[in-house]
């Protein structure tokens with residue numbers, strides 16, 4: 276077995292559900308077990324582990340936050356029933372790449388907190404806190420589905436921005452499984468992340484009896500919601516963007532009651548900000564008109580919106596050349612690398628995903644391609660440190 280297979284098998288059972296996917300929400304038991312594993316791996320390599328008071332963990336070869344350190348890593352948390360590679364591959368690869376980099380190099384490994392926003396709703400929460408993209412009070416008040424706040428889960432109000440520390444980093448490199456049928460070679464380099472965001476849509480109507488309320492007397496928010504899902508899909512197809520409604524809550528959620536409230540989350544992404552704005556504005560306008568006809572109302576709350584990220588072009592070209600002219604490609608997925616790139620020269624390496632599927636148990640990468648990713652990451656860390 277390769278180094279990769281051995282190490283991968285250590286974490287593969289942690290948080291695995293019967294679906295074959297993972298339930299590794301930030302700061303819950305499986306993710307805390309993965310953090311323990313991180314500490315063990317760091318100790319085996321004489322790397323000092325620190326946390327930044329924001330839920331992010333770091334393993335240091337050299338002094339913590341020493342000027343010139345090259346940081347790599349990713350996240351442990353998953354979406355509900357997500358794949359095992361999205362996130363953890365970047366951390367496992369980081370430890371194995373570190374083993375192949377000269378001991379004199381100042382490198383560090385990060386495990387960022389709540390990258391998926393799967394528990395508290397805002398993606399890249401840990402890296403946003405570290406870089407000051409979200410205020411500690413605001414982040415601390417975010418609640419999970421059981422009403423537990425991020426501050427409660429963390430045991431404190433997060434510490435927030437640490438610009439002097441981030442300013443000392445020479446570079447950040449995140450290795451990640453590719454997520455969209457876009458990479459045909461074992462390894463590629465990222466060029467950009469599409470602008471994207473999450474909008475909560477509250478459709479309010481009038482709850483009533485399913486059997487006795489005349490069809491003409493109804494104010495059914497489910498109808499407006501259904502229209503919104505179709506409108507988002509149509510608008511995305513027309514503009515070449517991506518729109519998804521993957522989460523919905525209904526009140527009172529009874530078969531024989533007209534709902535009083537439907538809450539759905541729109542995830543929208545596009546190659547450029549103009550297209551994304553056009554998509555969201557178009558959906559809101561059409562759905563508001565429709566709500567007028569349904570006798571319902573729509574309230575839209577942006578929960579997180581992330582601008583387009585263009586990774587350092589010269590750095591991407593340098594690394595792609597260093598790795599044998601591998602492809603340079605954009606992605607529609609969000610990453611901590613996108614958040615850090617506003618503060619540190621940042622690059623991403625992608626590892627091929629033969630299924631092309633992600634945020635699903637079907638996500639995959641072969642051990643051979645993961646090995647190629649580790650080799651590439653080691654080469655990149657050598658090149659940059």
Ligand code: GLV
Pocket residue numbers: 390391398607608609610
């Ligand atoms: C996170 O992976 C996202 O892009 O939603």
Ligand code: MN
Pocket residue numbers: 354361391608634
């Ligand atoms: Mn993800």
Ligand code: MN
Pocket residue numbers: 350361362390451609610
């Ligand atoms: Mn990820």
Ligand code: MN
Pocket residue numbers: 390391608609610611
């Ligand atoms: Mn992501």
